[in-house]
Amino acid sequence: MGRWEPDARGRLERAALELFVERGYEQATVTEIARRAGLAQRTFFRHFADKREVLFAGARTQQEYLVSAVARAPEAATPIDAVDAALEAAAAELQERGEYARQRQAVIAANQELHERELIKLAALAAAIAGALRRRGVTDPAASLAAEAGIAVYKISFERWVSEPGPPDLPGLIRESFGELREVTAGTA
Amino acid sequence: MGRWEPDARGRLERAALELFVERGYEQATVTEIARRAGLAQRTFFRHFADKREVLFAGARTQQEYLVSAVARAPEAATPIDAVDAALEAAAAELQERGEYARQRQAVIAANQELHERELIKLAALAAAIAGALRRRGVTDPAASLAAEAGIAVYKISFERWVSEPGPPDLPGLIRESFGELREVTAGTA
Numbered sequence: 001m002g003r004w005e006p007d008a009r010g011r012l013e014r015a016a017l018e019l020f021v022e023r024g025y026e027q028a029t030v031t032e033i034a035r036r037a038g039l040a041q042r043t044f045f046r047h048f049a050d051k052r053e054v055l056f057a058g059a060r061t062q063q064e065y066l067v068s069a070v071a072r073a074p075e076a077a078t079p080i081d082a083v084d085a086a087l088e089a090a091a092a093e094l095q096e097r098g099e100y101a102r103q104r105q106a107v108i109a110a111n112q113e114l115h116e117r118e119l120i121k122l123a124a125l126a127a128a129i130a131g132a133l134r135r136r137g138v139t140d141p142a143a144s145l146a147a148e149a150g151i152a153v154y155k156i157s158f159e160r161w162v163s164e165p166g167p168p169d170l171p172g173l174i175r176e177s178f179g180e181l182r183e184v185t186a187g188t189a
Numbered sequence: 190m191g192r193w194e195p196d197a198r199g200r201l202e203r204a205a206l207e208l209f210v211e212r213g214y215e216q217a218t219v220t221e222i223a224r225r226a227g228l229a230q231r232t233f234f235r236h237f238a239d240k241r242e243v244l245f246a247g248a249r250t251q252q253e254y255l256v257s258a259v260a261r262a263p264e265a266a267t268p269i270d271a272v273d274a275a276l277e278a279a280a281a282e283l284q285e286r287g288e289y290a291r292q293r294q295a296v297i298a299a300n301q302e303l304h305e306r307e308l309i310k311l312a313a314l315a316a317a318i319a320g321a322l323r324r325r326g327v328t329d330p331a332a333s334l335a336a337e338a339g340i341a342v343y344k345i346s347f348e349r350w351v352s353e354p355g356p357p358d359l360p361g362l363i364r365e366s367f368g369e370l371r372e373v374t375a376g377t378a
Contacts, residue, residue, distance in 0.1 A: 078376040119308050141366060144345050145373045152337035156330055177330060178374075184334045185371045187267040 009047050009057070011037040016054040017100065020107045025051075025114065052117060055104055059121050063128050066090055070132035079138045083129060083150035084178050091157070091170040101170075105162045126151040153177045198236050198246070200226040205243040206289065209296045214240075214303065241306060244293055248310050252317050255279055259321035268327045272318060272339035273367050280346070280359040290359075294351045315340040342366045 005011075015037035019028040030051055034041045048054050069086035077085065094101040108114040130140075130147035138146070157173040183189035194200075204226035208217040219240055223230045237243050258275035266274065283290040297303040319329075319336035327335070346362040372378035 079378070080373055080376055116305070116309050119312050120305050123308050141345055141349065141369055142373050142378045144348075145341065145366065145370050148341035148345060149338055149370060149374060152334065152341055156333045156337060159333075160330065177334065180330055181334050181338060182374045184269055184331050185338060185367075185374045187269055189268070189331045 005039055005043060008037070008039055008043055012039065012044055012047060013054055013057060014100070016051070017103055017107065020055075021103050025107055025111045052114065055108065055114065056117060056121060059124075062090060063125055065093065066125060067128050067132045070129055071135065073136075079133050079136075079142055079146035080149065080178070082133065082136065083146050084153075084175065086129070087150055087154050088171040088174050091154075091174055095170050102162055105158055109159075109162065122151050122155060125154075149181060150178075153181055194228055194232060197226070197228055197232050201228065201233055201236060202243055202246060203289070205240070206292055206296065209244075210292050214296055214300050241303065244297065244303065245306060245310060248313075251279060252314055254282065255314060256317050256321045259318055260324065262325075268322050268325075268331055268335035269338070269367070271322065271325065272335050273342075273364065275318070276339055276343050277360040277363050280343075280363055284359050291351055294347055298348075298351065311340050311344060314343075338370060339367075342370055 012033060016028070016033045019032055019036060028051070030044050031041055033051070033054070034044045037044075048057060066086045069089050070082050073082035073085050108118050126144075126147045129150060130143045133143040133146060134140070153174060157170065157177045160173055160177075161170045180189060201222060205217070205222045208221055208225060217240070219233050220230055222240070222243070223233045226233075237246065255275050258278050259271050262271035262274050297307050315333075315336045318339060319332045322332040322335060323329070342363060346359065346366045349362055349366075350359045369378060
């Protein structure tokens with residue numbers, strides 16, 4: 001059963017986001033998403049559990065990417081520098097997808113349920129990053145603190161990226177926010 | 190309707206936590222909680238929407254407490270010091286409730302749904318603290334960064350407090366973790 005549909009997953013993701021932006025997340029249905037992607041509803045459910053999960057389909061890949069980027073950081077890198085480098089690299093990847101990440105974030109910010117799902121995703125990312133730091137020999141609480149601080153920076157940088165129409169440079173915003181966090185925790189900002 | 194039941198709310202909270210600890214959160218029912226508290230099931234639903242919300246009944250009070258503690262901090266306090274002072278004061282209050290806060294945290298840590306609800310509560314606390322900082326004249330991103338960093342410290346200190354049987358001093362753990370965060374962000378830990 002099920003003939004092969006080229007890039008069905010990507011087509012469904014793009015169709016879903018288009019519809020969420022045009023008509024609002026609550027209003028768009030799986031039937032419409034599948035129709036927009038030129039695919040059967042059945043195909044949708046082969047790839048995603050429900051309408052919400054289309055927006056979180058990349059979470060696993062993103063987590064694996066961050067974990068391996070932390071692992072790859074130079075041996076001499078401090079924990080916070082390893083986290084910074086990993087998040088900037090992930091941000092550069094996201095930015096290459098163009099408007100997708102930005103529009104996705106706007107849809108999530110406008111809906112409480114999606115916002116909560118995103119918080120859970122970010123907490124899982126923080127836990128995975130802390131684990132990657134421990135495997136580099138970083139002890140706790142430094143591993144957890146560096147990971148949680150990194151995710152806080154990521155979250156705030158993303159919000160700035162989406163809300164400020166000007167600067168499209170997400171990795172740059174992350175680097176800047178890490179600097180500001182350092183000043184804030186040192187009590188100089 | 191509804192005769193007055195002295196401290197019905199507190200009795201239900203304590204009965205619920207007792208049952209969650211004894212039998213596990215999933216197994217305990219509202220009927221049992223009400224029976225344990227010596228109250229009618231109807232009384233339970235006058236105070237709480239469902240079994241889960243008993244564990245989050247204090248969230249609003251806690252948030253108001255933190256917001257006013259941030260507002261009360263000395264004018265010269267840096268944003269991070271205002272957040273630190275507020276969290277330590279809230280932690281001291283929690284600690285006075287004795288085993289309640291510790292047991293509650295253990296129940297939450299053991300259940301995914303509760304853990305997610307707690308993340309949402311913490312995100313709301315961070316947003317409220319950032320708002321309180323802005324009202325002190327702190328600009329963004331410093332306000333958001335100080336608030337998010339504070340909540341990260343709070344979360345990690347709580348986890349340490351619950352998992353380490355030795356040190357019962359939650360405010361002390363928070364102070365210590367703020368110091369460690371400063372070292373981590375400065376790259377000296």
